[in-house]
Amino acid sequence: MLRTRAGLFLALAGALLLPGCSLLPRQGADDAAQRRAVPAVVAALPDADASGTPPAAQRPAFTLEVNAPDAVRDYLARHLDLQRYRMLGDLSDAEVARLLGAAEGNARDLLGTLGYFAPTLTLELRDTPGGGAPAPRAVTITVEPGPRTHIAEAHVGFAGPIAADGDAAAQRAGIENGWGLKPGQPFTQSAWDDAKAAGLRALTARRYPAGRLAGSQAAIDADAATARLDVQYDSGPLYRLGGVQVRGSERYDPVIAERLARLQRGAAYDQATLLEAQARLAASGYYDSVFLMLDTEAPDPLAAPVIAQVRDAKLQKAVFGVGASTDSGPRLSLDHTHNQLPLIGWRAVSRISLDRKTRLASTAWDAPPEENGWHWLTSALVQRETTGSYDVSSGRLRGGRGKSGDHIDRTYYLQYDYASNQGAESSSPSAAVSVNYGWTGRYFDSALEPTRGMGLALSLGLGSTLHAPREPYTRTYARWLGYQPLGSAEAAGGEARRSRLALRLEGGAVVARSAAPVPSTEMFLTGGDTTVRGYGYNQIGARVDGDRTFAGRYLAVGSVEWQRPIVRNGEATAFESTVFVDAGAVANKPRDLQAKVGVGAGVRWRSPVGPMQADLAYGVDARRLRLHLRVGFAF
Template identity: 60%
Template sequence: MPGAKEKAQAEAAAESPPGDRVLSSGEALQAAQANARKPAGEARREAFTLDVRAPDEIRDYLNLHLELQRYRQLQDLDGQELSRLLGAAEANTRDLLGTLGYFAPRISVDLRETPADARAPREVAIAVDPGERTRIAQVDIGFAGNIADNPAAAVQRRDVTTGWGLRSGQPFTQDAWDSAKTAGLRRITARRYPTASVASSSADVDADTSQARLAVTYDSGPPYRFGPVQVKGAERYPPEVAQRLSLLPVGAEYDQAALLTAQQRLAASGYYDSVFLTLDTDAGTPQAAPVIAQVRDAKLQKIVFGVGASTDSGPRLSVDHIHNQLPLIGWRAVSKVSIDQKTKLISSEQTSLPDDNLWRWVTSERLQRELTGSYEVNSGRLRGGRAKSTDHIDRGYYLQYDYATTTNGDADAPPSGSAISTPWNWTGRYFDNPTAPSRGYGVAVEAGPGMTLIGDRAPFLRSYARGLAFLPLDKLQADGSPARSGRLQFRAEAGMVNVKDSATVPATLLFLTGGDSTVRGYSYRQIGARTVDGQIYAGKYLAAGSVEWQRPIVWNGEMTEFESALFIDAGAVADQPGDLKAKVGVGAGVRWRSPVGPLQADVAYGVDPKKFRLHLRLGFTF
C-alpha cells in the first residue's frame, strides 16, 4: 500500500492542468524566509489562515501534516493559485486520514474572504467527519527462504507470529502497520538471517465494512555463520588482540546479540578507544562470513584517578595505571593504589592475550592494610596461574602465596601466618541483564588445598561458595507503560577452612561478613569469631543468607524507575561449626534504575546491636 503522502503528491501533480505550476516546497520555504526578513514595521499578514474542524486527535495531526501549511506565509499568493491548492487539499486530507485508519471520511473545504482580519485576507476551513475507524480483521504472516522449513528456526517463526504488533480487532494505522512489519523483520535479522527482507506486503482495506486484511511475507535469505575476525584501523596492537578478545567462535550461527556483546567486550578491554563490529554479508560466503572489526587504538599507557564513597568504608581515593603492552612479554598490566577509611591497597595484575582456547596466563601482586574485625592486619599475596573468561563463565587455577600479620594485637590477637595454596575457582552468571538483572541466577565456587608455613606446618583445604537468584513474581501494569515484574531475591554464601587447631592460617584466607552487600544492619566485616574479651577476628566457618522482596513503584498511575524493597539478612562466622550463631538484620529500602546502574539505599536494623544503619550501594556485580 503506498504511503499516504506520496499518493497525495502524485494525485495533485496528475490533476494540475498543463501550463499551471504549484510552488515546490523549496520555493515556498524561500518565499517564507524572504517574508520573515521584512522590516519589523512592515505588516506581515499571512496569505490565509487555516481552520481545521475535526476531533482533537485528528485536528492536531492534520494541522501538523497538511500540505497547505507550507503556503500560508506566501503574501503574493493569488486567488487562482490558492484555488488550485484547495483542489488538492481534499485529496491530501483524505490520504492523511487513511494513515490513521479512516477510509470513508466526509470532507468539505471552504474559502472565505476576511479583509478585516489582521492576520490574513482569507480563511480556509476544512471540516472533517472521519467516519468509522478501520480495524484489523485478519493477519496472514508467511515465510520464504531457508527459515520457512528449517527446524532450527521454528522458535524464530513463532517469535514473529506471537510477537506481532497488530491483532484482530485493533485499529489500523499506517504507522502501526509499518512498525509491525519492521518489528517482525528485526526478530528474523537478529539471528541466523542478517539479510532477511520483506518479500511482499499488502493491506486490503474495505471502506464499506471498515475492515483491513493484512498480509506480509518475509524472505529470510540464507543462514549465516561467523567467519574470521578481520581487524581494520589497528596500528599499535596486533590483530590477534581483537581476534582473541572478541570471543566470536568461527562457525557459530550469526547472532546479533553475540556481535554486540563482542563489541562491548572489546570496547571494555582497554585496548581500543572505539570499536565497531559488522558482519560482511557481501563477501559471498554465508557459512563463513567475515566479521569486520573497525577499531581505533587506545594509548599504550593510561592513568585513571578515582574518587568514591560508600557506607562500608567511607570516602575513597584511587589511582590506576594501565600499560597495554609490557616490554618484552607484551602482557597487559593494571596497577592500582586505593585508600579509604578501612583499607589501604597497592596491587598489580598482569595478563597475557588469550590463546586459541581462550586461556590466558595471569600473575598478580598485592600489599594491603585492612581493618579485619577488631584488628589491623597487614597482608601480602603473590599469585600466578591461568584463567579463562567466556560469555557466562569465568574460571581459573593458580599457585598462591599469602601472609598476614596483626599490627595492633593483644594477647588474644590472631598470630601471624603464611601459607601456600593452589586455589581453583569457577563463576557462572545467567542473568537477563548483566548490569541490572531482574531474573536469572549466578553461582561461584572456590576450592583448593594448601600448606601453612609458620608455626605448626599443616595441610588445609579452603572452600567457599555463593549464589544469587531472582524469582519473578506477578507483573505490575500502569497506563501507557510496559509491565514490570516484582521479584524475590535470594542470596547465600558459605565457606570453611579445614585445618587442625594448632595450625595458623593467614587471616586473608579466613572469613568475616557484614556490610552493604552481605548482612545489612552491621558494620563492614564486623561479624566474625570472638575472643574471650569480645574482640572480633576472622573465623574458619561462614554461613550467610538473605531474602529480599523487590517491587516496582507506581506513582500517580505511572510506572517509575524506582522500586521498593523489604529484606531480612542473616550471617554467622565462627572457628567451630557448633559456634555459628546468626546475626540478623531487617529493613527496607529503595532502588533506582539510574543511567549508570542500579542505586540502592537501605535502612537496616541490626537485631544484635539494636541499632539502625544506612547502607548505600551503586551498581551490580556478581
C-alpha cells in the same frame, strides 16, 4: 506585483496538481503530507527570510479551526496542508478556494494513517470582514472519524533458505509470534511500519543478515472497518562465521583480538554473539575502540569473515582516582596498566589505594590467551586493613591458570597467604599455602543490567598452615544470585519493565582443627553495601573477648529484594523502587550462627554509566540507619 502574483499562482497550482498521498502500502504518508510543496511556497515569498518564514506583522489569509474528537483533532490541526498557507496574507479568494478543495483529500489521507478510512468531513469557508477579526476568512473543518479499523488477520510469509531450513524453525516462529499487529488491535500507519521493521530486525539478527522486506500489503475494508495484513520476508543466504580480520591494530598481535573475541568458525551468524565479542574486546584493555561487523559482501556466505575495526590503546596508562563510599569513606587510588611487558609480553595491572580502612598495593600479570582459551595468571598483594575490631597486615601471592567463556569462568591456582592481627591484644602471625579451584557461571539476560536469570560462584581450597602447629584445612565458598520476574508495571504508552525478586545466598566454611592457625584473610566477615545492609563494612563477625569482632570460620548470608519499575504520568522511567530484607551471620562453629538482620528501601537508576543504587537500611541489631550507595553490577 503582477509578477509576484503570477509566481505565487504557478507555485500553488503545482502544489495542487501533485497526486494525493497513497497510504497503502506506501509508508510515511503523514510525513509526505507535511513536506508537499514547501520549496514552491518559499520561492513565491520575496519578503520571507532564509527559513521561509513570512514577516511576523503580515495578516493571516485565514484562520483554521478543526472540530473533531480529541483522538484526531490535534493530529489534524498539526499536519493539515492548510497550515502551510495560512500566513500567506495576499492569497486571493480563488486561491483559497483551490486550497480548500484539496484539503478534504489531505484530511482523509491523514485520518487513514490513524486507522479511520470512512470519515465524514464538512469544510466551511466564510468571510470575516471587519478590522477586529484576526483574518479576512475563517475555515472550519468538522470531522466525524467513523469506526476505527482493526486487524482482522495478519500473515507473515518467508522466502529464501529460511522457508525450508529446519534449523530456522524457532526463528520463524519467533518472528510470527512477535509480530506487532495482532488480530483485534487497531490499525495505524505507524504501527504497521513499526511491525514490519521489527520483523526485519528479528530476521537479520540471526543467520540471515542480508534479509529484506520482499513485499507487504494492507487490504483495508472501509465498510467493515477491518484490515488484512500480508508481509513477505526474503531471508537471503545463510551466513556462517569465517575468521576474524583485525584492522587498525599496529601495536598488538592480531591473534590477541582473535582469541579474545572467541568467535567459533562455522557458527551461524548471531548479532548478539558479535556484540558480546565486541564487549570483550573493549573490556580487555588492549583497545580504545572496537567495532565488529560481518562482511556480507564476501563471496562465500558460509565462511564470511568478521571484520574487527579497532584502535589500539596506549602501551602504558596511569589513572589517578578520587572517590568515596559509605563503607570506607574517602579514597585515593593510582592505577597503572602496561599492556605488553618487555620480554614476556604479558599484561600488568597495578594499583595503590588508600582509604579510611584499607591501604593496599597490588599487581596482577596475565598472559595473552592461548588457542584453547586458557592463559597464565599471577598476582601479588600487600595491605593493611581494619577488619572487625582490629587491624590486619596481610600479603598474598597467587599463580595459576584461568579461562573465560561466554558464560563460565574457571581458574586453578596455588596461593600463599600471610596475616598478622594487631588489636588491643596482639596475636601471632599466621601463614598458609593452598591449592584452589574456582568456577563461576553467569546466566543473566544482560551482563550489565540483569532482570532475569542467575549466577553461581563456587570455590574450593585445600591448604596447610605453615606456623606451628601445622595443620591441614579446607576452605569452601559459594555465592548465588537469582532474578525472578513478577508482574508488570503498566504505562499508558505500553508495558514498562517487569518487576522482579532478587534473591541472594552466600555461604562459606573453613574446616580445620580448632588449634590450627588459619590466616584471618582466609576466614570470613560480612556486612556492608553488597552483603548485609544496615551494618558497616565487615562489621559482622565472630564475637569473642567481649565486644571485639573477629573473623570466623563459618559464613551464612541471605537476601530478598523486590525491585519494581516506577511509572510517572503514564510513562515508564529509568528508575525503580526496592524494598529488601538482608540477614547474615559469622561464627566459629555452625551452631553459633546468629543472624543479624537489616531491612530497608531504596532507589535504582539506569544511568548512562550503569545501574546506580541508593539504599537506606536499618540494622535491627545495630539499631541505626545507614545509607548505602553503589554504582554498577558485578558478579
